[in-house]
Amino acid sequence: MASDDRSPPPDHPHLPVRAAGRARALRDRETPTKVTMPNGEQAWALSRLDHVRAMLSDPRFSSNRFLPGFPSLVRERPQEMRERQGRARLSLVMMDPPEHTAARRGVVGEFTVKRMEALRPRILQIVDEHLDAMLAGPNPADLVTALSLPVPSLVICELLGVPYSDHDFFQTNSSTLLSLSAPAEERMAAVDALQAYLGELLVHRREHPGDDLLSRQLAKSDDVEELVGLGFLLLLAGHETTANMISLGVVALLDHPDQLKAITADPSRTPAAVEELLRYFTIAEFATARVAREDVELGGVLIRAGEGVITLGNAANRDPAAFADAAELDVERGARHHIAFGFGPPQCLGQNLARLELQIVFDTLFRRVPSLRLAVPADDLQYKDDATIYGLRRLPVTWDAQ
Structure with a gap:
């Protein structure tokens, strides 16, 4: 977007670089602000938490990314991308009620707290x-390849019924798909x-069903094209987001040893720490873009039908009106009203799984490897500033021999 300051605040080195300038420039705005997208079109940017939550719960804003005016983070317009793909079915994240309600109802039972706890x-x-x-x-090792990426990848593969032996294929393609710089x-x-x-x-699973999500969905539906969209969404989100949160969370906790000590001494505090880390990083900053289907007044401005809206998730999750000392990491905060998983009916389907994986990884890692520390200076870490989902490319760590 235009006039984005690429330098992070010096006192908060782990704030995503691509969001730092926007957060400083827009966080204190009382009203939504027009910004220019990479394709030259304009959209309204929301930086206040109350504005974001109001927009995401308002049915007058559409999730359909192929509608004219929907904001795009790449140079192509959504309509041009659809032409490249030919006929494109709307995936779950692009649907509006009532289609979204019906589609989500068909799969949401797979991600209940009870079912996730069974995992x-x-x-x-x-x-x-x-x-x-x-x-x-x-020793040292790269925590990304040793733990952060393979754990959620294997979990989502087993849940969906995808052979983990193919993980290099879908991780490579996922990385390309999520790159903002790739052609x-x-x-x-x-x-x-x-x-x-x-x-x-899916053809194979129809002939050889297993005890997995895709097999169970096939038993309820003959719409293979729709199930391809569902599997695509869950496979992509199920490993990429959680993997990046594991790495970023480890860096943040190592950078705050007193807070790390608090949760290792009392693991019952880990769930609250996970919520705070999700708020603090907001790795999928633009996952909740919308386009107005009719004129809507929001935050003191008139957003006209056909105008796009993007949420500056990092700014909203660091809104001082919603979070005291919002720029600070505080694992005792109890920040469950963040928007890291979105808000309202379309919020992240797999959030219960993500929370469980993060809690288990942090508790197990720091219990088993209490001497874990960075193997390189923090300033040498390389962040994914060119990806739609923020994270670390590598995380070199070391530990004392046990």
């Missing part, structure tokens, strides 16, 4: 196995490859 023993086993391998291997042709090729893969997998 706890298996997630614990996966985390322990990867920590065993890391501790038995070279449009490469991103579209990644979409095509992932959709073709899932289509073939």
Whole structure:
């Protein structure tokens, strides 16, 4: 977006670089502000938490990314991207009620708190196995490849019924798809490859069903194209977001040893710490863009039909009107009203799974490796400033021999 200051605040080195300038410039605005998107179109930017929550719960704003005026983070307009893809079905995150309500109802039962808790023993086993391998291997190690990425990848693969042996394929294509700098042709090729893969997998699952989410959805629906969209969404979000939050959370907790000590001494505090880390980083900053379907007055401005709206999630989750000392990490905050998972009916389907994975990883990692520390200076860490989902490229760590 235009006039984005790329330098992070010196007193908060872990604030996503791409959001730092916007947060400083827009956080104190009392009203939504017009900004210019990469494709030259304008959209309204919301930086206050109350404005964001009001917009996300208002049915007059649409999630359909192919409607004229929907804001785009890449140079192509959404309509041009749709033309490249040919006929495109709307995925769950692009639907509006009542279609969204019906589609979500068909799968939301897979992600209840009770069903996710049933996965706890298996997630614990996966985390322990990867920590065993890391501790038995070279020291220092890259925590991204040793733990952060493989744990959620294996969990979502088992949940969906996707062979984990194919993880290099979908992780490579996911990385290309989420890159803001990759050419449009490469991103579209990644979409095509992932959709073709899932289509073939669903054909196989129809003939050889298993005890997994996609098999259960196939038993209820013959719409393979719709299930490809669902699998695409869950596979992409199920590993990329949680993996990045694991790495970022580890860095933040190592940077705040007193707060880390508090949760290691009392793991009952970990759930609140997870909420605070989700608020603090807001890694999917633009996941909740919308376009107005009719004229709407919001925050003292008139947003006209056909105008796009983006949420500056980092600014909203650091809104001083909503969070005291909002720029500080405070694991005791209890910040459950953040918007890291969105807000209202379309909020993140897999948030219960993400919370559980983060709690298990942080508790297990710091219990088993209490001497864990960065193996390089914090200033040498490389962040994903060119991706739609923020994170770390590598996280070199070391520990004392046990």
